[in-house]
Amino acid sequence: MAYTKVAPPEGFSAPGLFATSLEKVIGLARSNSIWPLPFATSCCGIEFMATMGAHYDLGRFGAERLSYSPRQADLLMVMGTIAKKLAPVVEQVYEQMAEPRWVMAVGACASSGGIFDTYSVLQGIDRVVPVDVYVPGCPPRPEQILDGFMKVQELVRNESLRKRYSPEYKEMLARFGIQTIKTA
Numbered sequence: 001m002a003y004t005k006v007a008p009p010e011g012f013s014a015p016g017l018f019a020t021s022l023e024k025v026i027g028l029a030r031s032n033s034i035w036p037l038p039f040a041t042s043c044c045g046i047e048f049m050a051t052m053g054a055h056y057d058l059g060r061f062g063a064e065r066l067s068y069s070p071r072q073a074d075l076l077m078v079m080g081t082i083a084k085k086l087a088p089v090v091e092q093v094y095e096q097m098a099e100p101r102w103v104m105a106v107g108a109c110a111s112s113g114g115i116f117d118t119y120s121v122l123q124g125i126d127r128v129v130p131v132d133v134y135v136p137g138c139p140p141r142p143e144q145i146l147d148g149f150m151k152v153q154e155l156v157r158n159e160s161l162r163k164r165y166s167p168e169y170k171e172m173l174a175r176f177g178i179q180t181i182k183t184a
């Protein structure tokens, strides 16, 4: 398994010295040790399996440790068609994740219901949980999933440590009916 070398965060450097802020160091560490929770319900999940395989190897980004418990997951990856009956389950999984947590909608179905414009299918998981990154495609290729993952990494790397405690963030959660903020 080949790992990608990560560039240091912005900071001040001199011979034998490098100084930066705690926020940037935490952002760098978090973005390269994301534990994804794969919530795969249909065909897009197969593309995710390929993304985890040796050829595409999500492990290069420090994310080879999948978490099947929401309590130890950082990134909820929803892949596949979500029936309306399943929507409360997606919401419950999100609520069980500790802060900070991120969400990726992988593929057309998770993002918008896809081709299933029917009474029984949720027209996008952003009806029940906030989404950070949308990956288009039916299905998206593993390269697109990797690209989406790298966009999540960028968000994680640059997130302020105060964001999760801000009134704006609490308001946003309240709009989804999610009141509690749990910290890891």
Ligand code: SF4
Residues within 6 Å of the ligand: 042, 043, 044, 045, 079, 080, 081, 107, 108, 109, 110, 114, 137, 138, 139, 140
């Ligand atoms: S977006 Fe396409 S490939 Fe993905 S779950 Fe929906 S129908 Fe299947």
